[in-house]
Structure formats: structure tokens, C-alpha cells
């Protein structure tokens with residue numbers, strides 16, 4: 001247990017002492033509890049098997065695979081333009097963000113770069129899908145803790161963002177809009193003004209969630225000090241995104257790596273939190289949503305003119321080679337290792353999805369917590385089943 | 391440019407950093423570092439000797455590569471079924487199954503693939519290592535990087551590569567009774583075998599490979615390709631919003 | 638209802654019962670993948686508001702449900718759970734299959750781990766095509782199902798005729814045949 005504040009250490013020790021007393025007083029019996037595969041609190045079809053001693057988890061193991069669809073195999077029998085359709089569906093709440101690293105990897109192999117306007121629009125859509133994704137997380141968080149209202153708020157305001165994405169790409173989610181060399185189309189008329197309006201709305205939504213949920217005493221009592229993941233454990237398990245930043249690691253791929261996207265041209269703050277508990281993870285996500293709305297506003301201000309598509313051959317053949325590209329997706333680091341042999345389709349694509357690593361810490365972090373906290377911790381780790389199982 | 395709650399992050403890595411990393415790795419691993427490939431300002435690949443796979447992980451962890459990104463494998467044998475688009479009524483075409491490795495070379499059909507990152511210096515390394523053909527077992531990383539546990543389970547399930555020292559190599563995704571290793575190239579996708587791939591049933595005449603986007607109106611509706619839209623977009627500037635953008 | 642048991646039900650009563658059944662459907666949400674989010678949007682969001690159609694999306698278990706919406710990819714590992722869920726539901730029960738995945742495997746038609754359509758496991762009444770279908774399409778599916786329920790012959794069920802769910806012709810939202 002490193003990197004814990006004194007307050008956390010004290011509360012941890014006090015908790016241990018209380019448990020020891022309880023265990024002496026009450027003989028408890030072991031019990032195995034099965035949560036899922038279909039359970040309202042698991043965002044889909046995750047199954048978790050926990051062995052309990054009284055109210056405490058002795059051992060927990062997520063059992064995945066109920067949503068395993070075989071993406072890595074299927075990419076080997078698809079052409080490059082077909083693969084984007086497929087990878088859309090990995091993290092189904094932020095679909096557009098899934099396409100980008102794959103397209104960037106293919107472009108890297110072909111040694112072409114999208115024109116500036118396409119890069120900016122890509123970044124705008126990327127951040128919009130981040131907002132759509134995390135706003136639903138914030139609403140769903142309430143449901144997991146027994147507060148239903150925020151979910152209605154989330155579904156109400158998320159629709160505005162989905163409308164924006166639909167106006168550009170034609171699909172509410174799963175847009176399949178990114179092309180090797182640029183984008184399918186330009187922005188529609190009136191998009192800029194409408195987006196500004198929606199971003200204002202989303203900031204209001206964030207304030208509402210802040211008042212309703214994050215600032216709520218009950219919420220804080222249930223999340224503060226629960227499920228602490230120290231820095232070194234988080235790194236070892238490869239946690240990424242908000243989960244890593246909530247453990248105090250200042251690491252954001254948008255800022256810390258060079259990709260042909262427009263993040264270099266805007267100012268934004270990378271939020272971190274030193275605590276590493278469930279509350280920190282939720283808090284960082286809320287701040288990130290706010291930050292994303294600001295990024296979109298700045299991008300709209302400086303949108304360059306020009307074409308949205310570079311010159312690429314009609315039949316896309318990617319030269320032989322290997323490339324790794326990852327970006328900071330709503331859930332964390334998402335990357336593709338693309339191996340090409342000069343064919344119409346990739347030879348092998350290794351998909352590194354964020355949730356797989358994020359949830360692999362569950363057996364470690366769930367050990368010793370109480371049953372109600374299992375749901376809190378899993379909710380705050382935030383995973384999407386398609387992103388775990390792929 | 392950006393400001394953070396902690397100290398300013400170090401500047402992005404330039405040239406020189408990756409060369410230094412290769413030197414340090416060579417100092418720590420010696421002969422076990424079989425091959426390297428370095429693209430300045432882009433990426434770094436190293437190939438590790440099979441027996442030293444675990445030591446390489448320990449060395450990297452000690453060098454500050456604390457963040458475990460992923461671990462997987464590659465099957466370098468081209469698939470005997472191609473992309474599964476053959477007409478099942480015709481005799482299957484001849485295909486080469488010659489194993490050709492990619493970046494940093496290699497000698498075996500399977501190669502491990504892993505990536506670790508240094509979050510302070512903002513640099514990552516992709517590692518590869520040959521998996522022996524006769525006994526596909528590798529040393530496990532699960533004691534070095536805790537996150538490797540699940541990735542090794544996945545690799546075991548998908549490629550049939552064993553990991554010596556792994557606590558529990560149960561199936562991760564597939565039912566226990568599932569037979570075969572899906573990501574091996576010789577694992578057939580049966581749905582494609584029994585039914586001709588819909589794409590070959592009514593193909594439009596394919597344009598020549600080197601053809602570039604043209605202004606012809608019917609190209610816009612070609613479903614197989616999207617690049618024509620660029621030409622369309624360029625031809626109709628009023629669909630974009632340069633005026634809006636400048637305000 | 639002794640009349641019902643003997644298979645002689647006055648038409649008016651039957652109409653009334655069908656009306657009641659069609660406007661108080663408890664629907665169990667079997668959300669599996671991406672489509673589950675669109676189902677959530679249809680059932681939980683104020684914009685689509687499914688309760689105005691007389692559908693209650695909140696049963697605690699399949700044992701209380703009349704209708705199940707299977708939305709998303711059914712994998713081979715999940716298939717036994719889907720079957721078990723269906724067996725737990727009381728008769729009369731209806732199934733809506735939402736999304737290409739649940740209809741036929743969708744984008745994963747050639748995958749090694751995906752069941753090619755939930756209709757291989759359980760009989761489906763309404764197919765809602767799309768990937769994902771818009772929430773409006775799901776609502777249309779529900780309306781079509783309600784129309785079908787309104788014209789159902791309750792008495793035939795008790796006489797032992799055409800009660801096999803398999804013999805009900807499925808409907809495809811937006812037209813089309815199930816070949």
C-alpha cells in the first residue's frame with residue numbers, strides 16, 4: 001500500500017481492526033455469490049464470481065467472454081475500409097473514437113496524412129464521442145448506487161450530442177465515417193452554431209451531475225476511500241485513461257504523444273487526482289467531460305478550410321509493414337498494432353482495448369471489500385463489455 | 391502549453407532517447423537482445439531471445455517502463471484459406487504457406503508481441519520474441535507485470551502458446567469445450583467455408599488498381615469505395631463552412 | 638374463468654382481455670451489446686418514453702415478464718442463458734429480436750463465437766432490423782406486436798389449436814419476409 005494519504009491509512013487500519021473484532025464475535029461461513037452474466041449493474045454481460053466471508057469478499061474473479069465476437073480474427077478476412085465498420089462496435093458508446101487509431105495506423109503505413117480540416121473534424125467528432133460516452137457513464141453511475149434520476153438526465157442530454165454526430169455522419173452511433181486519407185464528408189451547414197449551443201448545454205449537464213451526484217453526501221460516503229488503487233498497481237495492470245489519472249499518474253496520450261490530430265493546437269488541462277479511490281475516478285471523468293466541451297469550442301474557433309480528403313488510390317492497398325498507433329479514447333488507451341503484407345486487408349491486427357486492462361485489476365481491488373462496494377468499484381472502473389471481450 | 395495538477399511533464403522524446411534505450415537494454419541483456427529496429431521520433435522494436443523473455447521484462451521494469459500495455463502473439467504463416475472468399479464449388483486455389491516474419495525478423499512461426507511504456511519519458515517499446523515451434527511455451531511475465539496475467543491467458547487461448555510459471559491458464563473467452571485456437575491462421579472460419587462470401591456473388595467490374603478519383607458522377611455512388619467523395623467534396627465547396635469557421 | 642377453460646369465450650370478453658394484455662406489457666430488457674444502449678434510449682429516455690405505449694420496462698425478473706427484447710449479439714457462451722431466460726417466462730410470452738446481430742449474426746456472420754441469430758434458440762415474433770435500429774424502430778416493433786395481440790384468438794389456445802409459438806408468423810419491422 002503505497003501512496004496513500006495519512007487519512008486513508010488511518011481509515012484503512014481502523015477498518016481492519018473493526019473487521020477483526022467482528023470476526024471474533026460472529027462466526028461467519030463462506031459463500032459463493034454469482035453476479036451476472038445478465039445483471040443490471042454490470043453494463044452488459046459481465047459475470048463476476050465472488051467468494052464471501054460474511055459480508056466481505058475473500059476472492060473475486062470476473063468471468064468474461066459472454067460478448068466475445070472475435071474481432072481480431074474477423075479483421076484478417078476484411079479489407080481495410082471494411083475493418084472500420086467492425087471496430088466501431090468495440091466500445092459502442094464512443095464509436096467514432098475507435099476508428100481513429102486504426103485509420104491512423106493504416107495512414108502511417110501508407111505514409112499519407114489527412115488534410116488539416118479532416119484532422120480537426122476528426123478531433124471534434126472524437127471529443128463529441130467522448131462526451132456522449134462519459135455523460136452516459138455519469139448518469140449510469142447513479143443507477144448503480146441506487147439513484148435513478150441521473151440516468152434520465154444523461155439520456156436526455158446525450159441525445160443532443162448524438163444528434164450532432166448524426167448530422168455529420170448519418171448514424172447515431174457506429175458512424176463508420178473515417179476513411180483512410182480523411183473523412184467521408186464535410187460538416188453540414190449550421191453545425192458550428194449548433195455545436196456551440198450543445199456544448200453549453202453539456203456544461204450545464206455537468207454542473208447538474210456535480211450537484212446531484214458527485215457533490216452528494218451519500219455518494220461521497222459510498223465512494224471515498226473505497227477501492228483504492230495505488231499508483232504502482234495501476235501502472236502494472238496497465239490501467240489507462242481516467243482510472244490511471246485518478247491514481248495520480250499524469251499521463252494523457254492526447255498531450256503526451258504526437259499523432260496527426262488537432263489536440264496540439266488547443267489548450268486543455270489534464271486532470272489528475274491523488275486519491276485513487278472510486279470517488280477520484282468519477283471526479284476525474286466529470287472534469288474530463290467539461291474539458292472536452294472546451295476542447296470542442298476551441299476547435300470550432302480555429303477550424304481550417306480546405307478539402308477533407310487526401311489523394312488516395314481507389315483500391316486501398318496498404319504497403320507491407322507494422323505500425324502501432326494508440327489514442328486516448330473515452331475509456332483509456334486504445335491502440336491497434338497493424339501488420340500488413342501489402343494486401344487488401346490487414347495480415348494481423350492486435351486490438352489493445354482499454355477496458356480489458358482496466359477490469360483485469362478487479363481481482364486485486366475487490367479483495368477484502370464489502371459486497372455493496374463491489375458494485376461501486378466496478379461502476380467507477382467503468383468498462384464496456386465489447387471493449388473487454390472484443 | 392497545457393497545465394497540470396502536478397509538475398510539468400517532460401518534453402516529448404526527440405532523437406537520441408530511443409538510441410539510449412537500445413544501448414541500455416544491450417548493456418543489461420547482452421546477447422539476449424537479438425535484433426532492434428528504430429524509427430527516429432516514431433517507434434522502437436526489439437527482439438529478445440526466447441530464454442531471456444522474462445529477464446527482458448524485468449530489465450524494462452527496472453528501466454522505468456512500468457506501464458504494461460499489452461501482450462499478444464502473431465502467427466506468421468499465411469492462411470491456407472486466404473481471406474475466405476473462395477467459391478466452395480470450385481477447387482481451392484494454390485496458396486503459399488511460407489512463413490515470412492516482419493520487422494526485426496525471426497525464425498519461428500509464432501512470435502510473442504508485447505508493449506510496455508514509460509509514462510515519465512513518454513516512450514514505448516514493442517518487444518518480440520520467437521516461440522519455439524516444437525514446444526510453444528514461453529516464460530511468463532505475470533510475476534513481472536501483474537497485468538500480463540490476463541493477456542497471457544488470452545494468448546494461450548487464441549494461439550495455444552503455453553506460459554511457464556503462469557498461475558492459471560484457464561480459457562478466458564470461449565467455452566471450455568471449444569476446440570482449436572482461433573487466431574492461428576489455419577483455424578477456418580466455417581461460416582465462410584459453407585457459403586460463398588456474399589461479396590463474390592455479384593461483383594461490379596473492379597476498376598484498375600492505380601486509378602485515381604475521377605469526377606465522373608456515378609463514382610459517387612460506388613459503394614465499394616469512398617475516396618470518390620473527396621472529389622465530390624472538393625467540387626462542391628458550398629457544402630463546407632469556411633465562412634463559419636473563420637468567425 | 639370457466640368459459641375460457643371450456644374454450645367458449647364470448648367475443649366481447651376476448652376483445653377486452655386482449656386489449657388489456659396489449660397495453661400492460663411488462664418487458665424484460667435482455668440487453669447484450671451496442672443495441673442495448675439504443676434500447677435503453679427507447680425505454681429510459683424522456684425523448685422516446687415507452688411507457689406511453691402501455692409498456693412497463695421494469696420487471697425484476699423474467700418470471701414477471703410478458704415480452705423480452707433480445708438486443709445485441711448472442712454468443713455461443715451466452716446461448717444457454719438466453720434459453721434459460723425464455724423458459725422462465727410465463728405463457729403467453731413474446732420475443733422481439735432487436736438488431737442485425739440478434740436477427741442473423743449481423744456483422745459477425747462469419748465469427749467463430751457468435752450465434753447466427755437468436756431465432757436458432759427461441760421463437761421470435763418481431764424482428765427489428767438495423768445496426769443499431771433507431772429507438773423509433775423498436776417502438777414500431779412494439780406497436781406491431783400490440784396489434785397482433787389485439788387480434789389473437791384466446792379461446793383457440795385453450796382448445797389446443799395453434800398455440801405453438803413456432804407457428805406464429807414473425808413480423809419484420811419496415812416490411813420484408815422471413816425466408
Ligand code: SF4
Nearest residue numbers: 671709736737738768
Ligand atoms: S446489431 Fe449492430 S448495434 Fe446491434 S449489437 Fe449487433 S453490432 Fe451492435
